[in-house]
Amino acid sequence: xxxxxxxxxxxxxxxxxxxxxxxxxxxxxxxxxxxxxxxxxxxxxxxxxxxxxxxxxxxxxxxxxxxxxxxxxxxxxxxxxxxxxxxxxxxxxxxxxxxxxxxxxxxxxxxxxxxxxxxxxxxxxxxxxxxxxxxxxxxxxxxxxxxxxxxxxxxxxxx
Numbered sequence: 001x002x003x004x005x006x007x008x009x010x011x012x013x014x015x016x017x018x019x020x021x022x023x024x025x026x027x028x029x030x031x032x033x034x035x036x037x038x039x040x041x042x043x044x045x046x047x048x049x050x051x052x053x054x055x056x057x058x059x060x061x062x063x064x065x066x067x068x069x070x071x072x073x074x075x076x077x078x079x080x081x082x083x084x085x086x087x088x089x090x091x092x093x094x095x096x097x098x099x100x101x102x103x104x105x106x107x108x109x110x111x112x113x114x115x116x117x118x119x120x121x122x123x124x125x126x127x128x129x130x131x132x133x134x135x136x137x138x139x140x141x142x143x144x145x146x147x148x149x150x151x152x153x154x155x156x157x158x159x
Contacts, residue, residue: 023050023058025067025136027114032089032132034118034125039087039102041114041134068109078104084121084137089129100125104136 030043047061062070072079082105089098100123104116118125 022138023052024138025050027064027067027134027136029114029132029134030130031092032087032126032129034127037117037119039104039116039118039125041116041132042112044109044112044114046112064109064114068107068114071107086135087125087132088135089126089132091126092128092130094130098126098129099123 026049027041028045029041031041033040033042044064046063048064048067049059049061051057051059071077082103085102085104087098087100087102089100090096091098101121102116102118102125103121104118106117108115
């Protein structure tokens with residue numbers, strides 16, 4: 001099923017007005033490795049969380065495969081304009097937290113391992129680390145199939 005088919009899978013959903021939201025994406029992993037400009041997230045959670053700010057407060061999750069598939073979709077996409085991201089990494093012993101700001105490029109997913117080419121903008125990237133969260137910068141995206149559930153919730157809330 002294509003994204004467009006999922007977007008309007010019922011007549012009611014076909015009438016949902018598409019509007020832009022600013023979504024922040026979050027990926028979590030059990031550990032990270034950084035080598036030669038390549039960030040590897042090992043033990044990646046199976047879903048990527050997304051949420052938007054007020055007034056809509058859209059929240060949900062998509063599979064990491066869906067996130068990767070959407071990387072180059074639409075006019076304002078991550079492939080054409082790579083996103084900034086903040087990576088927060090615990091040291092292996094949990095005594096330190098490293099916060100690094102990066103630009104993410106060329107993602108690849110293999111099972112529960114996600115890799116990105118990164119450019120470090122701020123902070124010092126450790127060669128490896130423990131549990132991590134990657135906060136991927138906002139991008140204006142039309143409400144997509146992953147947000148139809150949010151549209152349904154809003155519709156129910158307004159009744």
